[in-house]
Amino acid sequence: MNEEQRAKDVDALMQWSDDTGINRSALERIFDGLEGAGDRGAPLQGPAFLCPGLEARPWHDPDHFPWVKVLERNYPDIRRELLEQSGAMSAHPESGTLAASGQWTTYRFFNLGRRYEENHAQCSATSQTLQQVPGIASAGMAYFSRMAPGTDVKPHCGFTNTRIRAHLGLVIPPNCAMRVGAETRSWEEGKVVVFDDSFEHAVRNDADSWRSVLLLDTWHPELSQHECRALSFLMTLWRSFL
Structure with a gap:
């Protein structure tokens, strides 16, 4: 900016x-x-727009967000809809600049206030579940995110610290992980991880199959x-x- x-x-x-x-x-x-x-x-935090005075930590405790349990409870239906739409994915708009290798694709539900009506209609369980997340329509983004084997997303910082990001693990092979700040973690199918993407983060899929998550943003509490x-x-x- x-x-x-x-x-x-x-x-x-x-x-x-x-x-x-x-x-x-x-x-x-x-x-x-x-x-x-x-x-x-904070160290390793570098958004283009930083709102001062907000608690800054790379990883957040999912138990502090009541809607996490709703996402995890509806995991089977969300995973099924992801698999049904696997052929309708499009390239992530930043894949050309951030993906050092591999293929990164998305299926969008929200993007900075824009709602993708057709995709909501095709994925009713996912759509209904997303409505339980505060600020989902305006805080940032929500989409299925798939990374092909060998994909390496370079270290980068999200645009702003005013949102908190979550990933619901949908299809998680071994040997894939994400670093946020100085700590690296992986995903678990049916479980949510919560982090602040204004901290430097990077993703790798060293598996021999695709990694898929539901990515979504909510307002900083x-x-x-x-x-x-x-x-x-x-x-x-x-x-x-x-």
Whole structure:
């Protein structure tokens, strides 16, 4: 995010604040983040937009998020729908820049405020389960993510620390793992891992078969309701260049 874009976003958020009647003082952290003021993040944390004052940790405890149990309970139906749509995947938009090798494909449900209606209709169990995740329609993204054997996704940081990311393991062969910050973990079929993708992270699939997860974002739990509303508005602006 360059300085020109930051200035445009500040102006747009000021106008949005006036239009909605939300006092700008309630959005101080968002304005500080847009203006590049305050906290610069933890070690190995490097988002383009950093909201100061939010707890920063690479990995989060899934038990702190009630919706995790809903995802895990519906794992069989979600996995079935993934397999049914395996031929309808498209290349991940960042695969060309982030995948050092291999093939990375997706099947999208949400993307920065945009809802993929046809995909929801094709995957009703997944769609209904996603509705249980707070902020799912606006906090970021939700999609099936598949990585072919030999795929190596280079270290990178997500765009913002205002979202928390989760993966539900769907098809998990041995010899595949993800590093977030300084710690590497793998997935387990039917289980959710929760992490902050604004920390540097990298993924490898050294197995001889595909690795598949359901990826989704939710708002950072320390954000206020007003801040989530403001960020939902900003996400629609950021969609054009993310």
